[in-house]
Amino acid sequence: MSKAGIDISNLPYADGDFFAFEQLLSTKEKDRLAEVREFLAREVKPIAVDCWNRGEFPMELIPKLAEIDLVSPVKRQGYSNLFAGILHAEATRADTSIATFMGVHDGLFTGSIEALASQEQQDAWLPDIYALKKIGAFGLTEPLGGSDVAGGTRTTARRQGDSWVLNGAKRWIGNATFSDWVVIYARDIEDDQVKGFLVDTKTEGYRATKIENKISMRTVQNADITLENVVVPGFFKLANANSFRDTNKVLKVTRLSVAWQAVGQQLAAFDVARRYAVERSQFGRPIASFQLVQHQLVQMLGNTVSSMGMMVRLSQLEDAGEARMSSRRWPRRSPPHACVKVLRSAEAPGRQRDRHGLRDGQGLRRRRSNLLL
Template identity: 50%
Template sequence: MSFEPLASDFLGFETLLTDREKDAITGIRAFLEEHVRPTIDDYWERAEFPYDLIAPLMATDVGRFAWPETTPFENSAVFRGLVSMELSRVDASISTFVGVQEGLAMGSIGVCGSEEQKAEWLPRLASGEVTGAFALTEPLSGSDSAQGLRTTARRDGENWVLDGAKRWIGNATFSDITIVWAKDVEDGQVKGFIVPTSTPGYSATAIERKISLRAVQNADIVLDGVVVPESHRLQCASSFRDTAKVLRLTRAGVAWSSVGVSIGAYEAALAYAKERVQFGKPIASHQLVQDLLSKCLGNITASMAMCVRVSQMHDEGTQRDEHSALAKAYCTARMRETVAWAREAMGGNGIVLDYGAARFFADAEALYSYEGTREMNALIVGRAITGSAAFV
């Protein structure tokens, strides 16, 4: 199967990939078209996750490119971003699962874990043998997580005791381990812990009645005297600065995912416009519909360009927090415009799952808010360009 560039990659950014990376993208794209696209609307409508797809999905190059312990070939951050984009142009819930599994759970261990912890957990997470979750956000602490965490960690001999609550934790209803971030009562610093979800005192309850990312299994977590050994504390995480290193990587991934959501809605609208006949001709030949579609493509192209450059800076070692923050804030805002224009181009049919745009339109709202709201990311950028922090 040969690599076919996307028509929605208007400036040809995919040509930056190596031949091996193009082959990997081709395999991932084929898997998504065969196994995800035909059924995902039904899972989304029922608010269920296709658990049977986890192992085969992770057996593609999705699960094998993040860390040295799992990498079969050299690859670029642009490639990793394009994988996120490919996942999201088919379904943002599947992309979010991978983002939590590979970006947040594996990322926490890859960035903050000891060599022993990396060797133990990363290959198992990469294969899908073990599923992971990432628990930072709390019922009363979201944007102020750096200072406002209420979940506590107390040292007790060779163990730690965790108490508190977490909210909006993706994958948490079925994860085998959860990376829990808690404030050490002794020094007041945020630390990370690998918590097996079978540990007594740990419970996760699904959040229901969502209008966005319905297939994602978000949960409320309660930690009531959860005991974990010192060997499960992330050995290289000693403050929220270390947590932020993980978020820096995943924010860029969310920016890429938002491009994918934009493309998914745009492709659905374009296909619909070519087939839908009004006033005796396909609506694709009407000026106002072409205007909507060209605005969608402009947003997609500009956002992809920003994502490509931020990913290149990651490989160069020059990417900073403000770069990924700007990409996340800008690309998700453009995504919100794009999915609305795509839905508009489809008229009333744009709100029905059967026509392809409605799911992307709804899912965009979650991407716009998670991994740092637009406002918080704007303030990260503002601090960098003015030298003054304005968070409170």
């Protein structure tokens, strides 16, 4: 196999869709997917490595994301959950951090408004949210509370006349350094139930501080939030967010996108490893011609396709209204577990890069670091 005989722009299964799952999409969805892929290739991929290295979010990308109109593909735009999942995987494949920005704004923040706000509140807030004129964040996790916030939310809400007063802290809140609004979940001191509030980030007593020195998801602007006697008008208390059971409605909806993001991570790792194996020549031929490297690439693709198959079926069940909670919980372990397999597979092509592996021009270090999260 000679390097001259390989057309890097025309590799087999370039989309990684070995079993043609995308053929399950409607014609309209396939056309839309192609449109978004072209956008990601043009606007996101070229800047991803530099943004990750600098740990900065490309604010100039937001108007372009607004123009391509990605927010709420299922509820607002009427696409299938299968399409929305593949779309999120493709965004992750282009750059995990940008996909996470959208996952926070669209899935968690917008999802909170769509699921828990009254119709009057939705009419007032959603147009600007959908258009990315108002950027949102999702404030649930706390400095001393992650998975246990269901029964241990420390941030408090106290009713004061027609308003609410919030006190406490939130941690690891994506988008929070520049968001216009953030949904804060706080425990009502009167009934001990978790309630949701839409907080304007310009409100007195609200402060968001960027978390520095991250080794993963560096483009995502995670923040520590402090709330010191933050006064929230009564209208900005989400009408249908009155217990953690309500909060969990939002988390349930976003389980699919989180699992699809793991699929996108695997596709990205495979892209980087295969491209390098084809382009890098040793002993007079591309290292992709050696069986050991081929075995590693096949393992990566096998893990990816198996995860994709599971997510396709779960998305179909969701579209049919037949997905059970136990089914939704399963991908939280399985696709990330496959990501670990891909990470291990990706290590060998990385080692074969010798001194070239010290640089991150193709994003291998970025992909491996993001897989660790």
